[in-house]
Amino acid sequence: MAHRRGLLTVGSSIAGMLLVGATLSTRSAAQGPELANRYFSSFARAHRVTVSRNGNVVAGFDIPIGVYLSVYSDRPPVRTAQEGRVEFHGNVEIRTLPRADVDRPGPGDAEQMMARAPLVVAAQNVDVVSETIIP
Numbered sequence: 001m002a003h004r005r006g007l008l009t010v011g012s013s014i015a016g017m018l019l020v021g022a023t024l025s026t027r028s029a030a031q032g033p034e035l036a037n038r039y040f041s042s043f044a045r046a047h048r049v050t051v052s053r054n055g056n057v058v059a060g061f062d063i064p065i066g067v068y069l070s071v072y073s074d075r076p077p078v079r080t081a082q083e084g085r086v087e088f089h090g091n092v093e094i095r096t097l098p099r100a101d102v103d104r105p106g107p108g109d110a111e112q113m114m115a116r117a118p119l120v121v122a123a124q125n126v127d128v129v130s131e132t133i134i135p
Contacts, residue, residue, distance in 0.1 A: 037076050039086060039130070040110045041069040043099040046133040051092075053126050062133070068097045070114040071130060084132025092128045094121040 041047060043066050051059040063069050071077070072095075073088040080087060095117035102113055 037073045037088075038111065039071045039073075039077050039088070040114070041130070041132075043068050045084075048131045048133055049094060050129045050131075051094075051121075051123060051126050052129075053123075058123075058126070059121070063096055066099045068099065068102070068110075068114065068117075069130065070095045070097075070110065070117070071128060073128075082131075084134070086130045088128040088130075090126075091124045092122070092126055094128065095119065 046065045047063040047069050049061055049063060049069075049071075050057060071086070071088055072093040074091040075089055078087040078089070079085075095114045096119045097114055097117040101116070101118070
């Protein structure tokens, strides 16, 4: 009887470990974008982001001070003569991350940090303008 109880205990433990392992492996890991061109802005400035297609605005939002902004695109960003204005065209992904969600970013950590961004907006064949808002 003791031998049978021992086998049941070992069997239950293995089943429990398999269940926990399956649960951990199904959690979605943070993923970085697949787009080649990257633009990062610190939390120190506010931004206004406008998304349009064929000249028609489809979305616009303000990103306040205290929030990191990153924009990824399949084409290089276009820097205009206007200070603080950057344009993106084609397939674009916009990510934002509150500063409070970041421990201590170091040099070269921006891409890894932004892979955990809670807000990701992806669009195809659009024009995106990011403008720094100067109070």
